[in-house]
């Protein structure tokens with residue numbers, strides 16, 4: 001295959017991501033592979049990926065305040081707008097990318113069969129939403145501010161307020177799930193899931209900034225959260241010997 | 245781009261125990277937001293190719309089934325073409341989307357994939373890979389989604405010349421990627437996150 005056709009992706013920087021085993025995050029102990037990952041260059045199977053059209057996105061999919069609420073009602077909690085830019089490691093915008101989000105409600109409770117926290121459900125809040133990035137890689141959705149919640153890890157473990165993000169790029173190799181935190185939350189440095197990330201500057205990229213310029217006066221505050229997907233390794237692939 | 249942090253990928257975080265809310269909301273009991281769960285149907289009546297099902301479970305280091313995982317699948321169509329803009333060798337079956345998403349059942353941990361047997365697609369050097377389904381596994385306790393592949397044990401000739409399988413050492417671990425025929429068109433594929441039978445996971 002000629003180098004022009006190659007769309008190989010950069011290897012993941014495993015020192016930037018959390019390791020599989022982060023002992024303070026107890027669930028990782030029995031769910032972390034112990035053999036080294038088998039490192040291989042991407043093939044067409046990883047360099048291709050599903051395409052999602054606007055036809056799957058319903059009119060309220062990007063509005064968690066209303067997408068589960070009864071007519072004329074809305075979810076309880078501080079109204080927020082979350083927006084940002086999706087780009088790859090070379091800074092190239094990723095357009096038409098599917099972003100799925102899920103979160104606890106304003107009391108810190110998830111709508112899920114395995115959820116056991118005593119905080120109340122909000123009958124008008126489901127907790128899921130999705131959107132596509134626009135032609136320039138920008139996304140936006142509306143929600144309510146989720147609350148922190150306790151979880152069975154240590155004797156007194158609390159998650160900082162967060163929104164889960166699932167991201168598709170153009171290639172299955174770029175598939176990523178992560179979490180967005182809120183600037184100023186004192187629980188961030190106490191969280192074993194956050195602290196599984198080895199570098200503080202890496203954690204910092206998961207903290208959304210209050211964005212007063214994007215806030216809607218008398219309506220909702222805004223948070224800015226930019227995301228970066230794996231980029232292509234053009235130079236590397238153009239130089240690599242045939243068959244490596 | 246001058247922005248320095250565009251050089252790093254956003255760090256991964258676990259999907260957590262409630263991943264179903266965002267990825268399979270109807271399956272987890274949240275009705276009425278999405279018409280159907282994304283990835284819940286890989287094939288329809290007009291999809292070309294041999295129907296196959298793959299069932300299995302994911303086991304943790306204590307050999308306990310994982311009850312809260314989501315597995316995403318990506319595969320070529322029966323002719324070995326991907327329904328993707330980067331596919332330059334032809335046009336994939338319009339009745340096949342190539343992408344699916346299944347969950348481990350909350351009670352048994354069993355997952356079930358209903359799809360078609362994929363065709364062969366080339367490795368970067370032009371050699372053909374054996375039929376395979378790319379898998380990406382997320383769950384509570386998994387900090388970075390795990391990449392693996394399902395191959396089919398009854399494709400022994402193709403598997404013998406597959407460059408990805410050929411790179412696995414020790415050779416005994418190749419078996420961890422082979423779905424075993426169970427009944428007509430039905431395969432069994434268990435995934436072991438740790439231990440003696442740990443599945444081969446890729447950094448690819």
Ligand SMILES: [Fe+2]
Pocket residue numbers: 104159162164260
């Ligand atoms: Fe969470």
